[in-house]
Amino acid sequence: MTAIFKREFKAYFRTPIGYIVLAAYFLFLGIYFSLIYSYGSPDLSSLLLAMSVVVTFTVPVLTMRLMSEDRRQKTDQVLLTSPVKLQGIVLGKFFAAFCVYAIGFAPTVVFEIIVSRYVAVNIFSYIYSLCGMLLLGAALISIGMLISSLTESPVISAILTLVVNILVLYMSSFSSMVKISWISAVISKAAFISAVESFGENILSIPDIIYFLSITAAFLFLCVRSLERRRWA
Amino acid sequence: MIEVKSLSKKYGSYLAVDDVSFSIKKGEVVGFLGPNGAGKSTIMNIITGYLSFTKGDVSVDGIDIIDNPEAAKKRIGYLPEIPPLYTDMKVKEYLYFVYDLKKVKFPKSAHIDEIMRLVKIDNVANRLIKNLSKGYRQRVGFAGALVGNPDVLILDEPTVGLDPKQIIEIRNLISRLGKNHTIILSSHILSEIQAVCKRVIIINKGQIIADDTPDNLAEKLSYDNTLSAKIVCDEDDMIKTLSSVEGVKNVVSTGLKDSNAFEFNITPEKDTDIRAAVFNKVKESGKTMLSFSSNAISLEQIFLRLTEATDNNEARRMLGLDFEENTETESELQNNTESEENGNDSDI
Numbered sequence: 001m002t003a004i005f006k007r008e009f010k011a012y013f014r015t016p017i018g019y020i021v022l023a024a025y026f027l028f029l030g031i032y033f034s035l036i037y038s039y040g041s042p043d044l045s046s047l048l049l050a051m052s053v054v055v056t057f058t059v060p061v062l063t064m065r066l067m068s069e070d071r072r073q074k075t076d077q078v079l080l081t082s083p084v085k086l087q088g089i090v091l092g093k094f095f096a097a098f099c100v101y102a103i104g105f106a107p108t109v110v111f112e113i114i115v116s117r118y119v120a121v122n123i124f125s126y127i128y129s130l131c132g133m134l135l136l137g138a139a140l141i142s143i144g145m146l147i148s149s150l151t152e153s154p155v156i157s158a159i160l161t162l163v164v165n166i167l168v169l170y171m172s173s174f175s176s177m178v179k180i181s182w183i184s185a186v187i188s189k190a191a192f193i194s195a196v197e198s199f200g201e202n203i204l205s206i207p208d209i210i211y212f213l214s215i216t217a218a219f220l221f222l223c224v225r226s227l228e229r230r231r232w233a
Numbered sequence: 234m235i236e237v238k239s240l241s242k243k244y245g246s247y248l249a250v251d252d253v254s255f256s257i258k259k260g261e262v263v264g265f266l267g268p269n270g271a272g273k274s275t276i277m278n279i280i281t282g283y284l285s286f287t288k289g290d291v292s293v294d295g296i297d298i299i300d301n302p303e304a305a306k307k308r309i310g311y312l313p314e315i316p317p318l319y320t321d322m323k324v325k326e327y328l329y330f331v332y333d334l335k336k337v338k339f340p341k342s343a344h345i346d347e348i349m350r351l352v353k354i355d356n357v358a359n360r361l362i363k364n365l366s367k368g369y370r371q372r373v374g375f376a377g378a379l380v381g382n383p384d385v386l387i388l389d390e391p392t393v394g395l396d397p398k399q400i401i402e403i404r405n406l407i408s409r410l411g412k413n414h415t416i417i418l419s420s421h422i423l424s425e426i427q428a429v430c431k432r433v434i435i436i437n438k439g440q441i442i443a444d445d446t447p448d449n450l451a452e453k454l455s456y457d458n459t460l461s462a463k464i465v466c467d468e469d470d471m472i473k474t475l476s477s478v479e480g481v482k483n484v485v486s487t488g489l490k491d492s493n494a495f496e497f498n499i500t501p502e503k504d505t506d507i508r509a510a511v512f513n514k515v516k517e518s519g520k521t522m523l524s525f526s527s528n529a530i531s532l533e534q535i536f537l538r539l540t541e542a543t544d545n546n547e548a549r550r551m552l553g554l555d556f557e558e559n560t561e562t563e564s565e566l567q568n569n570t571e572s573e574e575n576g577n578d579s580d581i
Contacts, residue, residue, distance in 0.1 A: 006333070
C-alpha cells in the first residue's frame with residue numbers, strides 16, 4: 001500500500017495536475033480570506049464552506065486518472081500480479097489523492113494563526129469546519145475513484161464525477177421540486193452540503209461524521225469490487 | 234513447480250481456455266506456441282493471478298493461486314505482452330517502485346543495479362520511460378519481472394519489437410536465466426522457442442494440442458520426411474534406379490525443374506538413413522546430381538500443420554495421440570480430411 005501511495009502522490013506532481021489543483025485551492029482561499037479580512041470577520045468557517053464549490057470542480061481532476069489510467073496503460077497488470085491485496089491498491093491511491101486535497105487546505109492554518117493574533121477566535125469552530133471539509137473530500141474522492149475504475153477514459157471519468165459531485169452536494173436545492181414530503185426531506189438531509197454546513201455551526205456532529213465516513217468506506221469497497229469484478233469478467 | 238489442472242476460462246459465453254492441464258517441473262523452460270487468440274496470454278494471466286478462471290486448479294510451488302494469492306504471486310515474475318510501465322517515471326524509480334510493491338527483502342540499490350546491468354538498461358537508469366524506445370521499454374519490463382529474483386518467470390512474447398541484436402541478447406539472457414529459474418515463454422518467433430525451450434506446449438482454440446520436446450514433435454510429424462534430389466537424367470530410368478536402393482520405400486518425380494534436371498522425392502523406410510546409398514547409386518549410374526537435401530520438418534511447419542488442422546482432434550491424430558470422440562464426429566472428421574486432401578490435389 002505504501003509503495004502505491006508514494007507512487008501516486010508523486011505522480012500528481014510529475015504531471016501538472018497536482019500543481020493546478022493546489023493553485024486553484026490557494027488562489028480561492030487567498031481571495032476568500034482577503035474578502036472576509038476586509039469585512040473584519042474573524043470566522044474562517046464561512047471561508048471553508050465557500051470552498052465547497054472549488055472542491056466540486058477539483059476533486060474530479062484529482063480522481064479522473066487514478067484508476068482509469070492503470071487500465072488504459074495496462075499498468076494494472078504490475079499491480080494485480082504483485083503480492084498486494086486489492087484493498088491495498090485502492091487505499092494507497094485513495095490516500096494519495098486525499099493528501100493532495102488536504103495540502104490544499106494547509107494555508108487556512110496560517111490564516112487562523114494570523115487572525116488569532118488580532119482577535120480572540122474560537123479555534124474549535126475552525127477545526128470543526130476543517131474536519132467537515134476533509135470528510136467531504138474523502139467522500140467525494142471515493143466516489144470519484146469508483147467512477148474512474150469503471151471507465152478507461154480520464155475525460156469521461158472527470159465529467160461523470162463532476163455531475164455526480166454537483167448532484168450529491170447540492171441536491172437539497174432540488175428537494176422543493178419533489179412533491180412527496182418525506183422524499184424531499186431525505187434529499188435535503190442527504191445532500192452533502194447540509195452535512196458540511198452543520199460542521200460550520202460550531203458543533204462536531206457525530207451523525208454527519210458517520211455519514212461521510214460510511215459513504216467513503218462504501219465507495220472504496222465498491223471500488224475494490226469493481227477491480228475484482230474485472231478479473232472475473 | 235507450476236500445476237494447472239483442467240483449467241477453463243469463459244469470457245461471457247466465449248470459451249477462451251478449454252480444460253487445459255499441464256505441469257511444469259522446477260527448472261524447466263517451456264514454450265507456449267499458438268496462433269493469435271489461442272489462449273496463451275489468458276493462461277499466463279491466470280497463472281500470474283491477473284485474471285481468475287471459471288473452472289480448475291492452478292498452483293505455483295504447491296500454493297493455490299486462489300487460496301493464497303499473495304504467497305503465490307511472490308514466486309512469479311511476469312512480463313506481460315505490453316510491459317506494464319508507468320511512463321511518467323524514470324527507469325530506476327520504476328524499478329524501485331516494483332521492488333517496494335513486491336516487498337522484496339534484498340539490499341535495494343544493489344539488487345536493482347544488478348538487474349539493470351543484467352538486462353543492459355543501466356545506461357538509461359535516469360531517463361523517463363516515456364522517452365525510451367520500444368526495445369528499451371521491453372527490457373525495463375523484463376527487469377521489472379526479475380525484481381525480487383522470483384523462481385518462476387512468465388514471459389509473454391518477450392522479444393516482440395526488438396531489433397535482431399536485442400533479440401539475440403534477450404534470448405541469451407533467457408537461456409542463462411533458464412539454468413536456475415522455471416520459465417514459461419510464449420512467442421510467435423518459432424526459432425526462438427526452438428533455441429531456448431526444451432519443451433513446447435502448442436495451444437490452439439483454448440486447448441493443448443501438443444506437449445513435447447521440439448525434436449520429438451518433429452519426429453512424430455515427419456511421416457513425409459523425404460529427401461529431395463535434383464538429377465540430370467532420364468526420368469523413368471532414374472525412378473527405377475533409385476527404387477532399387479535398399480531402404481527406399483517410394484520414389485516420385487515432381488517433374489523437370491531446371492532446364493535439364495528432374496526433381497525426385499525419395500521416401501525412406503522408417504528409421505533408415507538412405508542418404509549415402511542414394512548418393513552412391515546416382516554416382517555409379519554416371520548421372521550428375523545438382524542438389525540433394527532433406528525435407529526435415531521445422532517447428533514452423535509443425536506449428537502451421539497443427540494449428541491449421543480442421544480441429545484439435547485431427548491435430549492430435551497427426552501426433553498419434555489418443556483422443557476421445559464419438560463415431561459421429563469421427564466420420565465427420567474423415568470427410569473433412571478427405572475434402573481437404575481433394576483440395577490439395579486440385580492445388581497441385
